[in-house]
Amino acid sequence: MTLPQNPDHLDDADLAAWLVRSAAQLAARMRSDVTTFEEKTSISDVVTAADMAAEKLVVDTLRRVRPQDSIFGEEGSEYAGTSGRTWVIDPVDGTYNFFTGATYWCAALALKDDGGVQLGAVYHPAEDALWLGGQDRPTTRNGVPASVQASTPLDQSCAAAYLHHTYLRDGNAAEPYLAAVLGAATYRTWGSASCELAATSAGIFGVWLQQGLPEWDWLPGKALVEAAGGDTAVVQVKGYRWHVAGGQQQVADTVRLLQSQA
Numbered sequence: 001m002t003l004p005q006n007p008d009h010l011d012d013a014d015l016a017a018w019l020v021r022s023a024a025q026l027a028a029r030m031r032s033d034v035t036t037f038e039e040k041t042s043i044s045d046v047v048t049a050a051d052m053a054a055e056k057l058v059v060d061t062l063r064r065v066r067p068q069d070s071i072f073g074e075e076g077s078e079y080a081g082t083s084g085r086t087w088v089i090d091p092v093d094g095t096y097n098f099f100t101g102a103t104y105w106c107a108a109l110a111l112k113d114d115g116g117v118q119l120g121a122v123y124h125p126a127e128d129a130l131w132l133g134g135q136d137r138p139t140t141r142n143g144v145p146a147s148v149q150a151s152t153p154l155d156q157s158c159a160a161a162y163l164h165h166t167y168l169r170d171g172n173a174a175e176p177y178l179a180a181v182l183g184a185a186t187y188r189t190w191g192s193a194s195c196e197l198a199a200t201s202a203g204i205f206g207v208w209l210q211q212g213l214p215e216w217d218w219l220p221g222k223a224l225v226e227a228a229g230g231d232t233a234v235v236q237v238k239g240y241r242w243h244v245a246g247g248q249q250q251v252a253d254t255v256r257l258l259q260s261q262a
Helices: 014-035 049-065 095-100 172-180 194-203 215-227 248-259
Strands: 040-042 045-047 071-072 086-093 105-112 115-122 129-134 139-140 156-162 186-188 207-211 230-237 242-248
Touching: 014 049, 014 086, 014 105, 014 115, 014 129, 014 139, 045 086, 049 071, 049 086, 071 215, 086 095, 086 194, 086 215, 105 194, 105 215, 115 194, 115 215, 129 172, 129 194, 129 215, 156 172, 156 194, 172 248, 194 207, 194 215, 194 242, 207 215, 207 248, 215 230, 215 242, 230 248, 242 248
Parallel strands: 071 086, 156 186, 156 207
Antiparallel strands: 040 045, 086 105, 105 115, 115 129, 129 139, 207 242, 230 242
């Protein structure tokens, strides 16, 4: 998919596509020269110079072409605009994978307003896959319509699920997590929430779940799943906030199993 070189006159959807692809391509070009990282919360939650450069590219572009919009970026970028709209940016989601040479990393962003998330975009460089969708815009992958897996019981579906080992030591998190995961037919973990949510919007996974997500890890994929005909939910169980997305029955079953441990 060829994108315009100049983003100055694009609509929101085409601009989102330009931004995630440009950010990921910049990070990919820098990848071979990235030899160090900084830990944020743990060894698996890190930031590199590529993350910072990619976020700066997105922020600088948005400040020029959408000067009235607010900005909220994972790597610390914040700007308060006057339009009531906010661009939520994850310049490199799956930075640990990015740094270690794995393929499951992407650039992701969402556009939200008082009515909720309006648009999500994810670009996965390893597949040259651009996901785009939102309210009044059905989700596509490289321009081809995507749809979630048919509504099916969880025990007949594959789940994408992640819980950091820090939380596995706490039964208040581990017990609901295990109840949901063991209720699925099988499960996978890729290490990038936005990659997994994009895949869920195309039915590769029947359901996806994770606890405690910031907006930049949740909103891009939430928009894609909902615009592909899926359901999403956020539920509190034993002090932990769980995010769930996927087919209608899969989400309902997952929420039921999480809450069964309350």
